[in-house]
Amino acid sequence: MRQMFREFKRAPARIITSVLALALALGAMGVFAIPAVASSSLRDSVGADRMANIAFDTTASGAIDIASAAESVPGVDDALAEVIVHVDTESLGGTLLPLVGRDLADIRVDVVSATRGRLPISDGEVLVTDGVAEVGDAFAVTAPDGHRTKLTVVGVGGTTFWAGESVAFSTLPTATDLAGIDGANHVVVRATDTSDDSLRTTADAVRDRLAADGVTLTDLPITVPDGTHPIEDEISQVSTLIGFLGIVAGLVALVLLGSTTNTLITERTREAAVMRALGARNRPLRRRLRRLAVAIAAAAVVIGLPLGVLISNVIARMVMQEFLDITPGVAVSVPVLVVSAVFAIAGAALVASGAARRVTKIPLATALRDRDGSPFGRRRAERAVAG
Numbered sequence: 001m002r003q004m005f006r007e008f009k010r011a012p013a014r015i016i017t018s019v020l021a022l023a024l025a026l027g028a029m030g031v032f033a034i035p036a037v038a039s040s041s042l043r044d045s046v047g048a049d050r051m052a053n054i055a056f057d058t059t060a061s062g063a064i065d066i067a068s069a070a071e072s073v074p075g076v077d078d079a080l081a082e083v084i085v086h087v088d089t090e091s092l093g094g095t096l097l098p099l100v101g102r103d104l105a106d107i108r109v110d111v112v113s114a115t116r117g118r119l120p121i122s123d124g125e126v127l128v129t130d131g132v133a134e135v136g137d138a139f140a141v142t143a144p145d146g147h148r149t150k151l152t153v154v155g156v157g158g159t160t161f162w163a164g165e166s167v168a169f170s171t172l173p174t175a176t177d178l179a180g181i182d183g184a185n186h187v188v189v190r191a192t193d194t195s196d197d198s199l200r201t202t203a204d205a206v207r208d209r210l211a212a213d214g215v216t217l218t219d220l221p222i223t224v225p226d227g228t229h230p231i232e233d234e235i236s237q238v239s240t241l242i243g244f245l246g247i248v249a250g251l252v253a254l255v256l257l258g259s260t261t262n263t264l265i266t267e268r269t270r271e272a273a274v275m276r277a278l279g280a281r282n283r284p285l286r287r288r289l290r291r292l293a294v295a296i297a298a299a300a301v302v303i304g305l306p307l308g309v310l311i312s313n314v315i316a317r318m319v320m321q322e323f324l325d326i327t328p329g330v331a332v333s334v335p336v337l338v339v340s341a342v343f344a345i346a347g348a349a350l351v352a353s354g355a356a357r358r359v360t361k362i363p364l365a366t367a368l369r370d371r372d373g374s375p376f377g378r379r380r381a382e383r384a385v386a387g
Contacts, residue, residue, distance in 0.1 A: 015292075018260040026300055029246045029253070030336065046227050056207070069213055079109065080106055082175075083172060083186065104120060109190050112157065261355055289352065
C-alpha cells in the first residue's frame with residue numbers, strides 16, 4: 001500500500017486521469033449487457049401477463065366451446081376463446097386493424113391491461129395499443145361484410161402477445177358483430193411444458209381435439225417457446241447494434257491502458273537499473289513494476305462497473321419505452337460485469353508485463369545512463385505511429 005501511495009505521488013494527475021478514463025471506457029462496455037437486461041424485463045412481462053404459448057386461428061366455432069375443448073387436452077393449463085376480425089379504418093389512414101374480441105375480465109391467459117383509460121365494458125368500446133389513437137377518440141370502421149360501425153377508444157394498453165403490433169381489443173359482442181360469425185374463431189393456450197418440441201406436440205393434440213368437434217384450423221398454430229417474448233429477437237438485434245459501441249469502448253480502454261502503463265513503467269527504467277545493480281532479480285522486479293498498472297485497473301473497475309450497470313439499464317429503458325411502452329425494472333448482467341473486470345485486470349497485467357520485460361532487458365549500463373526512462377519513439381512501431 002505504501003508503494004502504491006508513493007507511486008501515486010509521482011504523477012497524481014496522470015494516474016487519476018487514467019483511472020477515470022479507463023472507468024468511463026469500462027462503463028461504456030456495459031452496453032454488452034443490454035440484451036440480457038432487456039430480456040430479463042421482457043420475460044418478466046411475459047409472466048405478469050400470463051402470455052399464451054400457442055395460438056390457433058380456426059373456423060367459426062358456432063355453439064362449440066373451443067376453450068373447454070382445448071383445456072381437455074393433456075398438457076394444456078388454460079385456454080381462452082377469442083374473435084379476431086380485421087377492420088378497415090379509413091379515419092386512421094385506411095389500414096386494416098386487427099380487432100380482438102374476448103372476455104377482458106378473464107386473467108388466466110393474455111391479460112389485457114390499460115396504461116391509460118380503462119378496459120372496454122360496453123359494445124362499441126375499444127382499447128387500442130399505443131400509437132393507434134388516444135382515449136376519447138372515435139373512429140368509423142368497415143367490417144369485412146361492408147357494414148360500418150363507430151368505435152370509441154376508452155383505453156390505451158394491450159398485452160404481451162400483441163407487443164409491437166397495432167391492434168384493438170373489445171368485448172366479444174362487438175367483435176362477433178363486426179366479424180359476422182357465431183362463436184369464436186381464435187383460441188389461445190397456456191401449456192404446462194413450454195419447450196419447443198412439447199408445444200408442437202400439444203398443438204397437434206389440440207388441433208385433433210377441435211377437429212373432432214368439427215372446428216378446423218385456418219392457419220398454422222403460432223408457438224412461443226420457453227417463456228420468450230414475441231419481439232425479443234428484434235430487441236436483441238437493436239441491442240447488438242448498440243453493442244458495437246462496447247467493442248469500440250473496449251479497444252479504447254485497451255489502448256489507453258497500454259499507453260498509460262507503458263509510460264509509467266518506462267519512466268522507471270533508471271530506477272529499475274539501480275535495483276538490478278544492487279542484486280534484484282528480474283522476476284520480482286517485473287512483478288513490482290506491474291503492481292501500479294493492476295492497481296489503476298482495479299480502481300477503474302470499482303468505478304466503471306457500477307457506471308456500466310447504469311448505462312445498460314438507461315439504454316435498455318429507452319429502447320423498451322420507445323418500442324414497447326414498457327418501463328423495465330433494474331437488472332444486472334453478472335457475466336458482463338465479470339468479463340469486464342477480468343478484461344481490465346488481465347489486460348493491465350498483460351500490458352504491464354510487456355513493458356516491464358522491455359525495461360529489465362535494457363543493458364544495465366545503458367539503463368543507468370537513462371535520465372528520461374524509455375521515451376516514446378525509440379521503437380520502430382512507435383516511430384511508425386508518429387509518422
